[in-house]
Amino acid sequence: MSLPALATLPATLDFLALRAEQTLQAAFAELSTDAAARFAAWAGSRQETLRRVTAASDFVVQQALRDPQMLLELAESGELERPLQAGELRAQLAAQLLECEGEDELGRRLRRFRNRQQLRIIWRDISRQADLIETCRDLSDLADSCIDLAYHWLYPQHCAQFGTPIGRRTGQAQHMVILGMGKLGAHELNLSSDIDLIFGYPEGGETEGVKRSLDNQEFFIRLGQRLIKALDAITVEGFVFRTDMRLRPYGSSGSLVFSFNALEQYYQDQGRDWERYAMIKARVVGGDQQAGEQLLEMLRPFVYRRYLDFSAIEALRSMKQLIQQEVRRKGMAENIKLGAGGIREVEFIAQAFQLIHGGRDLSLQQRSLFKVLTTLEGQGYLPAAVTDELREGYAFLRYTEHALQAIDDRQTQMLPDNDQDKARVAFILGFAEWSAFHERLMHWRGRVDWHFRQVIADPDEDLDNAEEEVVGGEWLPLWEDVQDEAAACRQLEDAGFADAPAARQRLAGLRSGNQVRAMQRLGRERLDAFIPRLLAQAVEHDNPDLVLERVLPLVEAVARRSAYLVLLTENPGALQRLLTLCAASPWIAEQITRFPLLLDELLNEGRLFKPPLAPELAAELRERLMRIPEEDLEQQMEALRHFKLAHRLRVAASEIAGSLPLMKVSDYLTWLAEAILDQVLALAWRQTVAKHGTPRRADGSPCDPDFIIVGYGKVGGIELGHGSDLDLVFIHGGDPQAETDGVKPIDGAQFFTRLGQRIIHLLTTQTNSGQLYEVDMRLRPSGASGLLVSSLGAFARYQESEAWTWEHQALVRARVLVGSPQVGREFEAVRAAVLGRERDLNALRTEVSGMRAKMRDNLGSRVTAAGTAANAFEATSPFDLKQDAGGIVDIEFMVQYAALAWSRKYPELLEFTDNIRILEGLERLGLVPGEDARLLQEVYKAYRMAAHRQALQKQPGVVSGDQFHAERRSVLRIWRELGLN
Template sequence: MSLPLLAELPAVLLPLVSRAEQSLRTAAAALDNDQGLSGWTPERWAQFARVTAASDFVIEQTARDPSMLLELVQSGELDRSYAPGELCGQIAATVSAVQTDDELGRVLRRLRNRHQVRIIWRDLTRQADLVQTCRDLSDMADASIDQAYQWLYSRHSQQFGVPTGRRSGEPQQMVILGMGKLGAVELNLSSDIDLIFAYPEGGETVGVKRSLDNQEFFIRLGQRLIKALDPMTVDGFVFRVDMRLRPYGSAGALVLSFNALEQYYQDQGRDWERYAMIKARVVAGDQVAGAQLLDLLRPFVYRRYLDFSAIEALRTMKQLIQQEVRRKGMADNIKLGSGGIREVEFIAQAFQLIHGGRDLSLQQRPLLKVLSTLEGQGYLPPAVVSELREGYEFLRYTEHAIQAIADRQTQMLPDGARDQARIAFMLGFDDWAAFHEQLMYWRGRVAWHFGQVIADPDEEQGSENEVVVGGEWLPLWEEAQNEEAACRQLEEGGFTDATKALKALAGLRGSPQLRAMQRLGRERLDAFIPRLLAQAVEHANPDLVLERVLPLVEAVARRSAYLVLLTENPGALRRLLTLCAASPWIAEQITRFPLLLDELLNEGRLFKPPLAPELAAELRERLTRIPEDDLEQQMEALRHFKLAHRLRVAASEIAGSLPLMKVSDYLTWLAEAILEQVLALAWRQTVAKYGTPLRTDGTLCDPGFVIVGYGKVGGLELGHGSDLDLVFIHDGDPQAETDGPKPIDGAQFFTRLGQRIIHLLTTQTNSGQLYEVDMRLRPSGASGLLVSSLGAFARYQEIEAWTWEHQALVRARVLVGSEDVGRAFEKVRAAVLGKSRDLATLRQEVSEMRAKMRDNLGSKSTAAGTGANAFEATAPFDLKQDAGGIVDIEFMVQYAALAWSQTHPSLLRWTDNIRILEGLEEEGLMPAEDASLLREAYKAYRSAAHRQALQKDPGVIPGDQFADERRQVLRIWRELGLS
C-alpha cells in the first residue's frame, strides 16, 4: 500500500516518509499490533506522511517506542484538545507510582517524549493553532515541574523535616516562578524554562533530630528538582532549566525568601529585571503564597505613575538589540535577528513597562493578548497591531517548524536543501524561495515598527544605527545567553580560555562586594563591564587583560565613581588595559590604590613625568595647601604623590618614552623630593616639641643635618620597588641643650629627628608606606647610633670601617639637608676614598667579600654562575648576584675607585657606575672597549631587572641569556686581578 498524498511532498522528503512507514509497520508487526495500523484511515496516513516528512524527532521516537504512537492514535489524543487539567492529571497519575529520584527522572522524560510527539503532530497537521500549541507545551512544563516538586518535597521533608516559618509557625512550601515564554504560556517546541525559586519566610525544619535552616532545605530541594528535569539521559531531557534570572544571576543563592527578594528588587533591581518580571507567573509550588509574592513585586515592575523614567532604559535596550542584530550570523536568526520575534516582544513590553502602572489592562503576560489590548486602548493603530500579530504568528510557526525537525533549541534558518524543503512544506509553500520571500516581508514590517517604538524625536535620521559601546557584551554579562553561546562569543573575541574568562566574570558577579552594591552602583557596573570587554578583545591577550583588571573592578565596586570615570573616559580605560596587560605590578598597584585611576585621564601628563625641579615644586605646592598641624593629611599627600609619579614613570617606561637611565633618574628625583619634604616636616615637628639644637659655635642649627643616600638611591639607580639605604649625619653640638620649653641635648634631638623621619617614611597608612628604609650602612651598623655627628662619622670611616664599607661609600651622596654639612660630608668622603691603599690587599678583600656574597646569595644549582652548567637554558641566572652579573660590575667599579682615586680624584665626582666607568675610560685606567662593554652590559642587566620587576618576577632569567656579556665581565674581572 502506498501512502496517500505523497505526491504533495517535495521529492527530497519522500525517502524519509517511506523509511518511517516501513519502520512503523515492522515495529507494529513485532508488537503483534496489526489492528492498530489496520484501523488507520487515508487521512491518518496523510497526517503521518506530513509529520514524518517534517520531523526527525517524531521518526526517532516512533522507532524507539512504536507502541506510544499507536496508543496516541487509538486513544484519540492526536485528534482533540485536552480538557483543562487533563494533561496534569496524566502526569500526576504516573508520577504517583514512582519510588526513587532516578525513576522520577526517567518517567518524566518518557512522558515528555510522548506529549512532545502529540504536540508536534497536532501543530504540523494544523489541528492545533499557535496559541493551543504554546498552551499545551506550557501546561506540560507546569505539570512536570509541579508534580516533580510535590513528589520531591514529600520525600525531602521526610528526610530533613518540614520547613516551618519562624514568625508564622506554618509549614513552608516553595514558590516556583516561571519567567519568559513559560511565564507567558508561550513555550515553543524546544524552549528552555527560566525559573526563580522562593519561599515565604525564614525558619528551620521540624520533626527531625538535626534541623535545617529553611533556605538550606529549599536550596537542596531546588537542586534535586533541577536534576530531575534538566540533565540529558538516554531518555532525553524534560526541560532545560535556566536559573540565571534570579537575583545576582548564577552567583546568587538558588532560593531566596520573599523578604530577600523584595529587598533585592527594591534596592538593586535594574530596568532589564523589571522588563523580565513582566512575564513572571507561579508555575508550581504554593500558588497562594506565590500570588502574595507577585503582589509584593508588582510595585517594582509597574510604577503607579506614567513611567517615563523607563524610556531611557528602554532606548538603551533597543540600541543593544539593534546592535546585536548586526552581529555576524544574526541574519538567519528569526528570534534575535532584525525583524525577529524578540522585536515584537520588545514593542509590547515597552508599552507595558511605561504605561502598565496606570493602565491595569496592560498587566498581563501573553503577547497576543497584550497586542489586542494595545489596539483596544488606542496605544497602537489597528493596522499596526494587525501587521505585528500576523508577522509574529508567521515567525512563531517558522520557529516551531525549525525546532520540530530535531527537537533542538534553535531559531536559525537551516542551510541544507532538505531541511529548507521541510520548512517551506510545513509553512505551506511550494519551495524555499517562496517561503523566504514571505519571511523577509514580515521581518521587514516588524523591523520597521520596531524602529518607531520610543524613538527619540530629537535624534537625527539614521540614529538607530548608533551603538551602545560594548553593547554586544551586555547579554553575556547579564547572563542573558547560555554558557555555550557566551563561550563562543568570548572565543570569537580572541579569548584563549573562554571557560576561565566566563568563570572569572561569574566570580566577580558573585563577589561579596558586588552583592552589597546598591542599585546605582550595579547600574554603573552594568554600564562598565561591556565596555571593559569590548576594549579587552582589542588586545593581543584579552585573557591576561581580564585576569589583571577584574580584581581592580572588584576592589572599586563599592566606590562606583571610579567605574563612572572609566565608563565616561574610554581613553582612560584604554590606557588602564594597556598598562595592566604590560605589567602585573602596575595592575596590582592600581588595584591596591584606585586613586591612581585619576592619573589615567591625562595622556600627555601620564607619559611625560616632570623633571627634578618641577617634581620638588609640585610637592611643595601640594603640602602648602594642608594645615601644618594635620599630620595625617600630610602623610597621605606624600603617599599619593609618590604613587602617582611612580605610576607615570612605569607607564612611560612601558610606552618606551623613557629609557632605562631616565627611569632611574626620575625615581631617584622622586625620592629626593619626598625626602626633602619629610625632613622639613620632621624638623618642624621636632623643633616645635623640643626647640632648636645648637652648633658648637652657639649658633642655631638650620637644620645642620643631612640625609645621605647609599646603594641604588646614592647611585641614581632606583628601581620601581627599591628601598632606601640611608645614613643620617649632623654637625650640632651633642652636649648643648635645645632652646625649647622641653630642652634635650643635641644628641637626643637628632636621634629623635631621625626616628621621626623613619616614622614618616615607613608608617603604613591606607595608601601604603612611602619607602622601606635600611639604616644598616651607618657607622657600626645596626648596633650603632641612629644619627652620627659628622666628626664621629669621619673618625669611624678613617679608623674602624671595613673595606666593604668604603666600597659602599663610593656610591654615597647627600640627598637633602644643609648645604654646608653636605659639603663637609663630601670632603670626608673624598679623604676616605682617596687615601693610599695596598692594591694586593685591596684585591684580596674585595674578592673575599664578593665570594661570600656569591656563596650566600647566588644560584646554588650553578655555583653562583661559575659552574659548568651556568650557561644552559635550563639553568637560572641571577641578574644581580651570579658571576658576571650586576654586582660583579659594581665591585669592579668600587675597586677601581678605591685603587686609583688618590691619583685620579675625578673618579670621586660621581656616584653612579656608568659615569665612573666613563671616568675610568677618560683617565686611561681601563681600555675603552672594556669600559664600553661594562656600561652596556650593566644597562642591559638593569633593563632586564626592571622588566622582571614590572612583571612581578624575581630577577632570575634562563642561563643562556647574556652569555657573551657574562663571559666578558668575568674576563675583565680576572684581568683586574680579582678572583
C-alpha cells in the same frame, strides 16, 4: 577678562535720556533751589555719563525721583566715581543702624541703604567705572552687611524677650550661624539676585534669664523668622534681599534652623548630590563666624570625597537634564543662565572638577569661579585655551545678566522681547545694535556649550545614530547571564579569547562575588554599564584573556566605590590606557588595584607619559603640601604617598610606552625619592623643633637644620628601580651636648636621634596609601648596633679608623640627597679623604675578592654555584642578574675597587657616584681600556634593563641560564684582568 566697550548712545534711546533729565531737574527744583543748583553743577560736568545711565536704567531714575537727596549725597560724596574700600560699606550701614529703635525702623533703614547702594553699583556698572569682579563683590558685601548687622541688631532684642540661649554641653551663650550659598557664598552676587541661606546653631540647650525658657532650636527659629522678615518683606521702601531658605535640610518642609549635630547627621546620612554641589560655595555670611568655620569644616567630608568622585558628573548631568526639561517646558531657551551655553553650564564645568578632584587636590576647594578656572589651568586639568574661553564667555554672560537686571532691578536672565530693552542691553554691552550683540552672545553660548559637552555630556551622546546601541551593548547579555554557557563561550571565542570558559568563569565569579552582591542599586547600575565597555575594549587587545585576568581584580576592589567605575565609563581613553598598561605589566595592575586613586593619572595622556623633571617634581610636591594645614599630619602623609604612587606610575607607564629609556627611568625614580625626602625632612624638623626647640651648633648659633640624609646603594648611585628600598645614613653638624631652646629641652644628640626616628616614621608608616619607602639604615657606622644619627665628626672618625673595606666600597656610591648645604660640603670632604687615602693594592684586591666570594656563596644561585658551575649556561639553569658570577654586583665591585685603588692619584674619580660615569672616568684617564669600559657600561645597562622588565612583570631578578652568555664571560674576563679572583 576685559570690560565691555563704551558705546555711543543710540538715537533710539535719546528720548529716554532727555525725559530723565527733565524729570530729574523738576524733582530737584521741587526739593529746593539750592538742591537744584547743586545737582545742575554736578550733572553739568558728567552729562554724558548721566545720559548713559538714565537712558539704560529705569531703576536709577525711579530711585533718584523717589529720593533726590540720596542721589545728591552720593554724587557729592564722590562714591559714584570711586570704588569703596574694604569694610567701608559695612561701616556705613553700621552708622545708619545706630540708635535705630524698633524692627519697623530697622526694616526702613536697611531698605533705604540697600536702594542707595544698588543705585551706586548700577551707576558704576553701566558707566563702566566698575568691572564685573567689583560689581559682584560690592553686591555680596552689601548682602553680608545687611544680613550680619540685622542679625546682631535683632539678637539682643530677642534675648531680652526670650532669654539667652545656652549650650547644654559647654554652658556658653549660643549664636546663630548664617551660611550664604550659591553666588552669595562665592562673592559673585548679581544685580538683582535673591540670597540662599541656611541657618544653624552650635548645640542644643535652653535659654536663661527669663521665667519661661525656650529650647535653643525654638529660640533660633523665631530669631530666623524675624531676620527673614527684616530682609525679605516687601514694604513701600521695597525689600532688602529676596531670601530663599529652600536649600536647608528637607527643603521647605524642614525646620528653619538645625543644630550642628543635626546638620552633620543629615548630610552624612541623607545629603544628596545636588546638596554637595550647593555646599561648594557655602560661606559664613552672618552670626558666629568662628563657629561657622567649625561647621563648614564638619561638612567638608560630605562635599569633598577623599577618593576620585566621578559620580559627580552623573549628578551634574542629571541636574542639567532637569534644568533643560524645565527650560523647554517653560520656553526659556533665551535664558542666559539656564539655557544651552548659559552661566550655569560654566559653573557646572568648574564644579564638576571640584567635586571629582577636590577631596585630594585642596587647591580646588575654592568658591570663586574665576579662581577655580585659574587653578584648573595651573594644575593641568584644562588647557589654557579652554579656560580662557570659559573665562571670557562667563564674563560676557554675567555682564549681559547685569545689563538685563540693571534696567529695572528685576530678577531676570531672559533676553528682552521688546525693541527698547534690546537697544538698552546692546548699548550697555558696548554694541551699536542688537544684532551685533546677539551674534556675539550666541558665539559665546556656543563655545560654552561645546566645552560643557566635553566635560559633562554622556559619552554615548555623540554617536552619529542616536538609536545606536550603547558602546559594548553586545556584551550585556553575557554579563547579565541571560545566555546559555555554550552561546557565551562561543561569543568569547569569536571575539578572540583563547580560553573562553575561563573568561566566562572569571566574569561569573565577579558577578556572584561578595563585593558585587553587597552593592547598592546605583552601584550595580554603574557596574552593569561598565562591564560591557570593558569587554568591548578588552577584545581589541592581542591577549584579551590576560587583560581580563589582570583588570577584574581591580573592578572587584572598587565595586563598593563605584565612582571609579564611573570614571572609566566616562573616559574611554582612560579605560583604554588602563587595559594597555595592565596587559603590559602585572605590577602596574597590582598597584592600581591596591590604590585605585591612581586611576586619576590615566585621565591625562600627555601628563601620564611625560613625567616632570627634578625641579618641577620638587615644586609640585611643595605646592601640594603648602595647601595642607601644618597640623594635619595625616593629610600630609597621604599627600606624600599619593604623590609617590602617582609619579611612580607615570614613570612605569612611560617606560612601557618606550618614551623613557632605562637611565631616565632611574633618574626620575631617584628625583622622586629626593623630592619626597626633602619634604619629609622639613616636616620632621618642624615637628621636632615645635616639641623641643632648636638645637645648637658648637659656636652657640641655632642649627638650620645642620642635618643631611646621605643615600647609599641604588639611591646614591642614581639607579633606583620600581620597588627599590632606600639605603640611608643620617649625619648632623650640631653640638651633641648643647641643649635645645624649647620648653622641653633635650641635648643635641637626643634631638637629632628623635629627628631621625621621625623621618623613618614618616617614610615607613603604613597608611591607606601604603608606605613611602622601605628604609635600610644598616650602612650607618657600626651597622644596626650603632647610633641612628651620627655627628659629622663621629662619622669621620669611624670611617678613618674602624670601617671595613666593604664599607668604603659602599661609600663610593654615597652622596648627599637632601639637607644642609654646609654639612653636605663637609661630608663630601670626609668622603674624599677616606676614599682617596693610600692603599695596598694587593690587600685591597684580596679584601674585595673575599667579600664578593662571600656574597656569591650566600646570595647566588645554588644550583649553579652562583654561576660558576658547568651548568650555569644551560636554559634550565637560573641566572641571577645581580648576584651570580658575571652579573651586576661583579661590575659594581670592579668600579668600587678602581675608585679605591686610584682615587688618591685621580680624585676626579670621586666626582660621581653612579657606575656609568665612573666607568667613563676610568676610560678617560686610561685606567681601563676604552673597549672594556664601554663594554661594562653596555652590559650593566642591559642587566638593569632586564631587571626592570622582571620587576614590571612581578618576577624576581632571575632569567634563564641561556641568556647573556657573552656578557657574563666578558665581565668575568675583565674581573680577572683587574687581578680580582
